[in-house]
Amino acid sequence: MAAIEWSWSRLMEFMIQSAHQLEVSPIVKYSALSLFADRFFPSLTRYTVGSNGKGNWLLQPIRESNLQLFALIALWISSKIHDSRPVSVKSFKSLGDKIIKDEHFTTRDFLEAEIVFMQVLDFEIGTSNIAFLLLEELLLQFKGVAKVGELLRFEACMDIMDLLYEKEETSTLYRSPRSLAASTLIASYLITVPKQRWEFPILPWGKYFFPL
Template sequence: MRSQQCSCLRSRVIEFLIQSAHLLEVSPIVKYSALSLFADRFYPALARIRDGKGTENWLLHPMRESNLQLFGLISIWVSSKVHDTPSLCVKNLKPLADKFIKEQHFTTRDLLEAEITFLQVIEFGIGVTNIAFIFVEELLSQLKVVSRVGEHVKVEACMDIMDLLYEKEETSVLYRSPHSLAASILVASYLITVPQQKWEFPVLPWGKISYT
């Protein structure tokens, strides 16, 4: 039962993160870097926090849904600092937190403290060059080079699939490698969006050969 509750909570927070990224109008690379920071690094690290081996502060104990939503916003903020010039600032995040985080009110100081805590939990590992979205873009570019049918595959379709996988936790459960995840997303998008009569080459073997 607890596992199901944790899964539902994670799904709601991921959905909140995705919606927040849309409302903040961040670029796709910022959005998916934030998802990677939160879903692939921060959230799994909370297990050691629960075991008493992590940083002790009020943002982590107890771990409420509102706190997780705050950390979702922080992941977008950190990602924006990596990719954007100028980056998002507290003035961008605070109104969003006030409007959509209903369970608790967070001050500007809380957001600043949450950023430090977030970075401590992920052990300051903010490298985001090895994420699925980057490999999806690379594979899509390669597909367009080897076949005209690649023009029918839209990156938006790939992003819709990736969002769904993050919400359902399939990114971490089914695929450990961002290369394999990217290839699978592209193949799924290809099969869904390209009319069968336009298929020009065996895309499944191509995806397997490219990233095995």
């Protein structure tokens, strides 16, 4: 996919900002990031070189605007998984009209893109083993063994996770949800907990429960 002109950081920033503008819950946002960054994008090469991806205009060629559309599709699918009242396709189309600059996508395009997205993922859209849920579990365990865990800000964890997703160099982390969760918690501990309160050996503990 060397011919694709796109910026990973710009694409992840687009996805994160879209989640904020749509005011989706954190579980919807991070499930969508996992679906897109961990699974959909790494599978594109395999899918497009096979017979399944040939001929579909959304994949031939793969433009940045098309990837932005698929990013919105990941959020839409995630909303349908986690929300009792999912965000409507009308809301996604309205947002796409505002922020996707290079191409105008119709409602029909959104529906077609959802099918393509699901095909690339072989219709496997489970989100039970994502970094966000593992991070919540790890933080709960941490608070159970150390009082200093109450000082760790979960909002800081989410900010760090956003930054890690935006950095393509850390792709090995977000392809391993456990490593991403452990790295995020450890970084948040070092940043948000006052140094004089560092009585808990966070790094060895994090490596024990979630090997980096």
